[in-house]
Amino acid sequence: MNASIKIAVALLISLEISFTKSISLNIALIICAIIYLLFKRVNWKLMLYSILLPILPAFGSWSSLYFYGTGDHVHMAFVLLTRIFAYIWIGSCFTFTTNIDDLLKSLEQNFRLPNTFVYGVLAAFNFLPRIAQEVKTIRLAARMRGEVLHFYSPQIFFKAILTSFNWSNNLAQAMRSHGFAEGKRRTHYHIIKIPKWNWLVAASILIAVQVFLFMSPFH
Amino acid sequence: MQATKQSSGWHLRDVIMLTLIAIFFGFIFWVWAFAYDAVAATPLKPFANDITLGAWIMAGPLAGYLLRKAGASFLGEFLAAFAEMIIGSQWGVSTLLSGLIQGIGGELGFALTGYKVWNGLSLVLSTLTSTIVTFGYDLYANGYASYSFGMLVTLFIIRFISIGFFGGVLVAAITKLIDKSGILNR
Numbered sequence A: 001m002n003a004s005i006k007i008a009v010a011l012l013i014s015l016e017i018s019f020t021k022s023i024s025l026n027i028a029l030i031i032c033a034i035i036y037l038l039f040k041r042v043n044w045k046l047m048l049y050s051i052l053l054p055i056l057p058a059f060g061s062w063s064s065l066y067f068y069g070t071g072d073h074v075h076m077a078f079v080l081l082t083r084i085f086a087y088i089w090i091g092s093c094f095t096f097t098t099n100i101d102d103l104l105k106s107l108e109q110n111f112r113l114p115n116t117f118v119y120g121v122l123a124a125f126n127f128l129p130r131i132a133q134e135v136k137t138i139r140l141a142a143r144m145r146g147e148v149l150h151f152y153s154p155q156i157f158f159k160a161i162l163t164s165f166n167w168s169n170n171l172a173q174a175m176r177s178h179g180f181a182e183g184k185r186r187t188h189y190h191i192i193k194i195p196k197w198n199w200l201v202a203a204s205i206l207i208a209v210q211v212f213l214f215m216s217p218f219h
Numbered sequence B: 001m002q003a004t005k006q007s008s009g010w011h012l013r014d015v016i017m018l019t020l021i022a023i024f025f026g027f028i029f030w031v032w033a034f035a036y037d038a039v040a041a042t043p044l045k046p047f048a049n050d051i052t053l054g055a056w057i058m059a060g061p062l063a064g065y066l067l068r069k070a071g072a073s074f075l076g077e078f079l080a081a082f083a084e085m086i087i088g089s090q091w092g093v094s095t096l097l098s099g100l101i102q103g104i105g106g107e108l109g110f111a112l113t114g115y116k117v118w119n120g121l122s123l124v125l126s127t128l129t130s131t132i133v134t135f136g137y138d139l140y141a142n143g144y145a146s147y148s149f150g151m152l153v154t155l156f157i158i159r160f161i162s163i164g165f166f167g168g169v170l171v172a173a174i175t176k177l178i179d180k181s182g183i184l185n186r
Helices: A003-019 A023-039 A044-052 A055-068 A073-095 A100-111 A115-125 A128-144 A154-177 A196-215 B012-040 B045-056 B059-067 B072-088 B094-112 B120-141 B149-181
Strands: none
Touching (some): A003 A023, A003 A073, A003 A100, A003 A196, A003 B094, A003 B120, A023 A073, A044 A073, A055 B045, A073 B072, A073 B094, A100 A115, A115 A154, A115 B012, A115 B072, A128 A154, A128 B012, A128 B072, A154 B059, B012 B059, B045 B149, B059 B072, B059 B094, B059 B149, B072 B094, B120 B149
16 A cells, blocks of 8 residues: 555544544454554564553553543543554554665655655665764763763754764765755656555545444443 | 755755764664554553653754754665664554654644744744644554543643653753754854
């Protein structure tokens, strides 16, 4: 399925479940997401990660509403518990099956996102591993001078911004020297088209969610 | 450096810089999420949420302040949320929704000044609008509507202090360091 459509459907559904209070819908969404991921043969370690990761925040949400809430709080506590798992699994349906290249290419070709944004974001995302390394380097360099940097130290953010500033200058110049022109039409080697069935599937999923919500036995 | 004219006024270098900063923040947030879990696993979760929230809205005001463009604050926050989701956030796709809401909240403060004032005042406004918008969203999305009025007031004040510290005081401290270094040449 096309990456932009997939993320749009995921976002719309999660926006909807932020406001609805149906436990059965949340559970149904989780089951559908798991089936989809199994069908896509996603690595079981990633699946396990998706199960374990939300346990703590989900339990926290459940217990705080259970103990501090008023009114219909027991029901809401379970709504939140299932909602957090639904968020994670719907998110996994996107992040485990699609990569950022596909999403950006599709946004450029199918939805006319300006190429400055597409290639700027793409260039920056390719630096992800170097950024993780850089954060470590900044902290280690500070420790060599006997300073310990915390996430609330302005210095760590300042250094991060300095690095971003330098890298963005270099990257932008490098891209221009390789012939990238802002706002000019580009031709594409890899052409992305959205087949009709993608729209149909997306619409059916969204309609199915509304029908389920309307018909579900207990809210 | 050669610059091509574009209606939005966004250049390649700005986009790359904003995204790099967003990823840096996304990475720092991602580490921070584990600190949050220590408190969030207990019934103290709502307090954990509001005490730590400020850290997540930092990217917005900072991006707005650095680039001084309409939409910079929103994009900075949204991209940071996107980066966090890609790295592997424990909140899944809701990270993106929160980023969207927080981005709108932060952006409103700068919009209120008509993008003409870039000082302490616009930062204070931005932290205030962030608090109000994110709190309004949490009334629904995090079940806050089920809390008693007293609890809500407490949480609102805690959240404002947190956002005020991270999005206001800390951002101001960072921008001071940047201004002193002179890299932006304004």
